[in-house]
Amino acid sequence: MKTDAIIIGTELDGLIAAIRLREHGYSVRMIGNGGGSLHYAPEGIHVLGFSPRNDEEIICEPLAIISQLDQSHPYRKVGIDQIRNALDWFVNISGEIHQKITISGHNELAVSATGLSIPVYGTSEHQATVGKIGGKTAALVRFRGYRDFPVELVAIELGKTGTKTEIVDVVAPGDAVENAALAKAFDELEETDSYFTALKDSIPSYADVMLFPAVMGLSNFHRTLASAERVLGMPCLEVPTLPPSVPGMRLERALTNYLRNGTASLHSCSGISGSSFETDRIVVWDDMGRQYEASLVIVSNGGVLMGGLDVDSYGVVHETSFGFKTYQSEPLKPTTVGRSLNALHITGVETDDALRPQRNGSGFCRNAFVTGRTLPHWNPAMECSTEGVCVATGWAAAENAHEYLESLNVA
Amino acid sequence: MPQVDHNPRAIVIGGGATGCAVARDLALRGFGVTLVEFGDLGSGTSSRFHGMLQSGARYAVSDTDYAAECMRERLIVADLAAGVVEQTGGLFVSLPDDPPEFSDRFYDGCLSANIPVEELDPDLVMAREPAISRHVLRAFSVPDATVQSWRLVNLLADDVRRRGGEILTRHQVIGMKVRNGRMCGVRVTSAAGEVTLEADVVLNAAGPWSARVAAMVGRTVDLELSKGSIIALSHRMVSHAVNRCRPPTSHDIIVPTGTVGLFGATSEVVGDPDTTNVRGQEIQELLNNAEVLLPEVRNYRVYRAWAGVRPLFKPKGWPSEKPVPRRHSVINHGDDGLVGFFTVCGGSLTTHRSMAEDLGNQVCLSLGFDAKCISAITPLTRGKNGHGWRPADNYRGIEEDRCYQSLVCECEAVTQSEVIDLIENHGIKHIHDLRRRLRIGFGPCQGTFCGSRVAALIARYHPDFASNDDLGRFWVERLKGIVHTAWGQQARQALLSDTVYRETLGVRLKPELATSADYR
Amino acid sequence: MLHSGVFIGIDHGSANVLGSMDQCTKCGICNAHCPVAAVTREFPGPKYCGPQAQRFRLAGSVPEWSPMLCSGCGVCTSVCPNNVAISDIITLAKADIVGGGDRISLGQRLLNRPDLIGRLGGKFPTLTNTLLGSSIVRRIVESLFGIHRSAPLPEVHGRKFRKWLASHDQENGPIVSYFSGCAIENYDPDVGIALVRLLNHLGYKVQVPTDRCCSLPMLSSGETGPARARVQALVDALHPSVLTGQKIISTSTSCSLTLRAKYAAYLDMTDDKSGEVASAVVDACEFLLDGHAGRLRKCLNAMPLRVLYHGPCQLRGHKMGTPAVELMQLIPEINLQLSQADCCGIGGTYGYEKNKHDIALAVGASLVEQVRQFEPDIIVCDSETCRWNIEARTSVECVHPVQLLMRAIDGRG
Ligand SMILES: Cc1cc2nc3c(=O)[nH]c(=O)nc-3n(C[C@H](O)[C@H](O)[C@H](O)COP(=O)(O)OP(=O)(O)OC[C@H]3O[C@@H](n4cnc5c(N)ncnc54)[C@H](O)[C@@H]3O)c2cc1C
């Protein structure tokens, strides 16, 4: 069946674009290959945490410095007004899907999996931030046998910022020890109150905030944490863990469900093996030979990280599914990769300001848009800006696609 | 000839395979020994090598005596330290590019060097080794093996400690004490400050740095520093160490070791023993040559690349067109007026023991101390010595105990109790030092998930642990090798790993971390 | 020969399956979705059992246990962003452990032959059903064969589907083949009847070339030795229809996935003939959606029911999205909810085994909970063992999507 849009990739940017297009009333088909990079995303919406030029320079008001970014940065292409709209819209959606995000106009300092600070623009309700725990005494939960939360490091680093900490040894329900297993165990825990009541004795009386690893449930975490707060009588917050990230999975799942209930079709495949472009029609086929037809395509397949782009052993970056032209600083030789991976982070599909790519041997496409990690000229790891760029570009791509589809209708 | 009436004291400079072997040799002869190592044990060339316990066949034509020495030593090491040696066996294959007449000379050379060699049916070899070229013209088997160098140096060092010797790691020799033309000690600096250690003899086993050490007292050592780069392929593409059958040059061997396959090596004369950076051009050179032996190599995943510096001994006036000899050399600096100071260099990891024996003999002779070398006949480990090391051993242990959740490094199957044992009982408190001893971070993910787990365990025992810096250094060091091979699936891995370190763990790559010399 | 960086597909044999281990980036996404790892610490999870352990398996053989706990559901493979053929790697390891079937338990051997049991039991259906309905008999079966006493054994139906088909008149039209498989032939005839009627309604004439079993239970428990001859016979039986250009439609997502991809992966059947059969196989819902949605929409009557759809694990292996959902959304007034559970727990014959029954129960718990909350009138699922399991655990009727569609056509909402 033909749809208005095909979205390649199940990344955050693709989900955002799909939801926005559904809101405009279009039919969408998402084609993705396995789990997306939200599985790697620690909690919160990171818009711009550090300067793109300096790994250590903390940014306080990300929206205020967008205009100082390089012209080619995706934020510059989207533009400050659209970024604001996109973020406001996302805050709304996040409430609707019970993943409420709060933004205060400036960066907060989120507590990382090792207790270090990472500037974050939008925080979720139970996310541990320096602001929420500063000056307090924190009880840090260490689940027995659980290895993906380096709680001892959190204690050391928080100690340096003046937060007193005490590690509390706890047995998880069902003695679960893996992120997803822990989340499931908490989701299915029937008597949460009595579980936390039993915990109470082992928590030092002077503690006034509890820090849990961010595994307190996938679907029922609100209930579980509310119960913990009620029983323990103090704020109960979550600190990110090693991937796969449970908060990331919550968001992916909630957005996906929201879409599915809005009757979008979700497909998975192992890869896109080819495509054909016509003026007002695109056909893509997957590697099982299935064909999908649409008026336009949005490519949100996660760049090199998630397999949307390939790097060959000569250091050349390729986009093979559609034959889009890519940007790379130079062949990715060690001289340009240097001692960091920055050159690899900033490669991607080159686009115009409307996020439209160019096909090898022809001009800019009218009916294709590129988002998120597939875009070049930004460095998620260095900037800590992943969710911000994904939301902004996913939204902008949908808006541009809307404009294009309307022009078709008019014609 | 002078006579000593007490058991002499020796200081050994360098904690690579050579230095550890020298310390053990002397400790077995009754010396009081102190070994001084700048970094961690085996953090120099001994850990940057190709992994082979050579049969010597590689040098059978060019240097038959040295080849014979390798063969003798290979048998002794495999016997003394069976637990760190894997008897993979080696193959020499002649491809259309290789000089056809070399094969016969190779065969004869092996026979003269007492290396058991057998010509095999090329078709059989290609069937057994499906990853190699389909154009094998002739093939020979030889008893090459592989050795786990870190385990080896630590076995040697443990034996030294057991015999009363002292091992000082993260101590650097910065000067010497000379009295009346006699060496009588060294000045050493460490985090604890500077001290002078006294001794009857000082033995320079500082590998590629030995010329620098000798220069502290104005002596020269004719070293040629030859940098070699190696790439680690994702799994054991071959089951034997496979060599090209041609005069030994560069990039002609693939070695299965641990769970990976190592292809190398390049060679390039350098001036600085600290030159361990790999150049992009070298990688392409390696891949181009590897394609001849392993046609699919550009489709393989390559975990990382690294370089080591070979400390070759090049006698004065050696003709430049002739290959530098591989055999080691012992220099008694007493011959040019500094009694009690010796340097040993050249050789290889395979011959670490015979190098130490040779040095020990000359030291005893010069001191008039009558003690025979017993390192070849004294078992290196207590307990069972029978079977060789197998890379699947870790995995077997985990399956038997079903202790899956206690894995710290999942890729290399390293358990929490192994880590804790080293932290508690051996005073290890850096991720790097655990990495070297346990192969942590050696697998596909190159330390993405184990780094912070290990750091947390260290912090459990050392609450003052500078975790942030240690993690940062660990990741920068892993990155150093990955950036060179970040193509295909490893590019994806590299980005995931960087994402985890920077976005989840919050580690920032500070300039001082990013530019610091190798953390050793 | 092992390859890195290759896609696993219809014509890829075991070497490609195993070689895909090198694509793993250790991201752990598979572990996060594996239904078995989520409920037991005994099972180290797909990442470890699959690509991780494979590196060691390559370096030397080691006695193993952990792969046997994998249910073969394939969820891991479908969520892996790096195309690692995780569940296939594990299945091949299982085959090694059981020596291709030489060291397999008697109970599993029985479960692996649903066609045989069905045929034997089908001779005396009433007697068999009464016997298997008796708790004493089930207890004996449990101690003899290790098949759990409360595992959801289906009723045998004799040859009901065959008999119905023989007496069923079909008008002329384009011919399609239906791979009924042992489940329809012996245990679940109504699904087959619904499909044939539905296809007739759309103008097709349906042919059933064979009643053979696809041998999935054998393959997924490692009994590859005896499977080979059976599979070859099946391919031979299906091939003539393929030659005439017919599609082979299947109402079981697990049988069709086996036909499409597993003979190459597990038995290295990468010859042309097997490949042609594999590419002709199509899932019933995908077939119906592709080109027939418009016609269906016109003849579907309103169905104001609460319907819960549970997509079986194997469905994801097809990488075709959820065609059943898109079809059911065509039914007017339907109140459709989608299952949030990755797996119902049964894993083919996995949950039948005594020592795995508890794991299966725990895996299915979240689906049962969702059913409790949503209180559906009917549950829809594309795979037979899942349906029997869901029905047994929830006491809610569970049907195949084509049955629901046929009811909507018949106006039996
Ligand atoms: C690429 C490559 C591949 C190789 N492959 C093989 C092979 O397959 N098989 C084989 O047998 N051999 C091989 N070799 C050779 C082998 O690795 C070396 O010959 C051997 O490791 C040298 O050991 P060493 O102890 O002499 O030197 P090193 O291991 O370098 O030890 C010297 C030590 O001295 C310390 N040191 C230096 N200065 C000071 C100071 N001032 N104070 C205190 N300590 C100091 C250093 O920190 C260092 O740890 C290879 C070499 C290279 C480079």
Ligand code: SF4
């Ligand atoms: S096939 Fe299913 S049970 Fe087996 S490892 Fe994969 S997800 Fe887990």
Ligand code: SF4
């Ligand atoms: S999902 Fe795929 S890449 Fe990730 S750990 Fe599992 S097998 Fe490896």
